[in-house]
Amino acid sequence: MKKNGLTILILMVSIVSYAQNSMEHILHEIESNNTTLLSLQKQVEAHKLGNKSGIYLPNPEVEYTHLWGTPIEIGNESTFAITQSMDFPTAYGHRNKISNMQNQNLDLLYSSERINLLLQAKQLIINLTYYNALSKDYENRIKIAEEIAESYQRMFDEGKIDILERNQVYMDFLTCINEKEKIDIERKSLLNELKTLNGGKEIEYESTVFILSPLPANFNEWYLKAESMSPILQYLTKQIEISKQQLKLNKALSLPKLSAGYVDERILGQKLQGVTIGVSIPLWENKNSVKQAKADIVYNETTLEDNKIQYYIKLQNLFIKSVDLQKTALKYRQALSTYNSVPILRKALEAGEITLLNYLMQIENYYDAYNNMLEVERDYALAEAELSAIAL
Template sequence: MKFKFVCALCVYLFFGKVFSQSTEMEKVLSQIEQNNKALKAYQSYINGQQLLNKSGNNLPNPEVLGYYLPFGEHQSDDYSEFEVSQSFEFPTVYLARNKWNKLQEDQLEAMYTKKRQEILLNAKKGLINLNMLRKRLEIEEVRKTQSLEVFQQIQEMYNKEQVGILDLNKAKVAWIQEQFVVEQIQADIQNQLTELQTLNGGQSIEMNDLQLDSPVQLQSIETIWSEKLANDPRLTELQANEASAFQNVKLEKNKVLPNFSLGYNYQGVNGNDYSGVFGGLSIPLWNSKNKVKAAKADFEYQQTNSEVTRALMYSQFQQEYNQYLLLFNKYTEYRETLSNLDSEALLFKAYSLGEYSFLEYYMEVQFYRDATDRMLEMEKQLQQLQAQLLIHQL
């Protein structure tokens, strides 16, 4: 019973940690989505386009005509005439255009979702970069402290004439370099925060301690691609473009049907009044010429473009997925090797005990530092590549 309780507690702590990290990232991205000025402007643009599309299905304006003819030689009273008319297309045209407008709304929504995901992906990559910069800063602060201690030891040995000026200068240069690295990372962190603040509409980001999980093995390429086919707005937009083009073919076919005009007419002359209704018929013999053919050609283009674009997207997706697998395997080897060694600390201890000269210590420790830096860079690339591969989940 005790064993089960311990296991349950471990599982709870692990998933609680993962959930809190995920929630913190989602919270920041939610802030950016709400405050980003580009998204707000794009939403206003989409709203305007939707209203413009709907206005294209309105009836033409009614027409009012009046005639009063007092001039000329005539023995009867002055002639007057009044006429009100309303023209409209064949009723099925409005139904077809209304369906076409709804499909265009789907296109606009897909465009907005694509824009939103691009901005959120940029923000997520910025947060990943910020997290890695903070990791590096912690490491470099330790290295800076160690470099200072080494320099102080060399300074004491130099004062006792146990080492020469060259060793002292090398130790000082190494310490200065570490100071510069720390200052550069601090500047990079501030620049990244400024970039994130810009994405957040100029407002400061409310963010607690953001700690990201280590990269993990992704699902199979087929599983992720199936998710993309259903949720990626770039693919959704292609489908919407095809559906809109197909509906436009139906719309143009309906426009070949005749237009109508109905109205009221009044005529008054010689004390006699005549009034009544009238109707008219407009046959679109010339105006609709080649428009159906053009709509069909556009639909064929959208179909071909969808096939080509989808194939290119899958090819790029495969390349990114394979690159992720390659990096992940190499990163796992680095992490397993370096996690079992506390190389820098051991080398510093050995140097403090006099087992290494400064030159030997510096050459050895630089090798392990380069390996650690390379592992951190691979972790950053993996986090950002994973975000790119799973952009459809944003």
């Protein structure tokens, strides 16, 4: 008995390991083939280039003027000038830092979208697992119902039962077939959704085993790690840094702008040349820009705190839900394993120890319990998948 138990345990571990590798393979394939992610990657690259524009000195300005004198005796005049204007020097350092942080935030937004998409794919796989398990179970139900229907048809032909009993068994058989067809329609729909996420490439997944990660032993300790890994919270934290850097930039832009250049002027055979230096007086152009930057800092800090609270409550609820569903699923699995009366009911029916109506009622109760168990296991897997999505 111990040897058989060990064999079953090894077989179960092998099935779970295979299913897990299969799911990871599908998620990796979807990440590589998904057209939305590929498009988003190109968009991120374009926006990164956009963030790197406008952070350098403006183009130098070159000016040439030629004036013809009238009358001719007064001669002609020509002027050549080249001028370079610039913001206060510290502004360029601030712009460069802002550009780098904005590009980092683009990567975080991409990471967030990637996690959301892979979570969607994982949820589809979990639902597919549920319908795979149902479909496989209904194959057994149809086989049993068909055997009973054939047996009752023979008894009807021999005059041992009436037409009502035969029809009742046949309707049970037909119901099982119809349910199996409905289940397979759902399976095909889920496979098509996965195909769409996989860039139009077919995906096969026949596993009936839910893949679950162990729940954290201490939620608060686990949450601190999850919070530090969240791309959205990292993004909002970086937005605060950007707004603080923007405040420094706006202060620098409120300082005088500088310009310097070279001028060459020629008139009546004489040549004048020299340098030109200019300073703008900051009066109106950046009015209220510093106040706006300070307001943005407060807004981003408030947004981060609000999102942290919502994120904590969301994960806490998922954790509590997962713990409860895990307990319920385990109870169902143990009960159905211990009290599986399907073979006993079949023998009792064939021996005439119970009526057909009694058999159908009791077998229906067992099937309902089995369906409920699969639903609870699916809900548990879905809740756990969302809880651990940060690790995708």
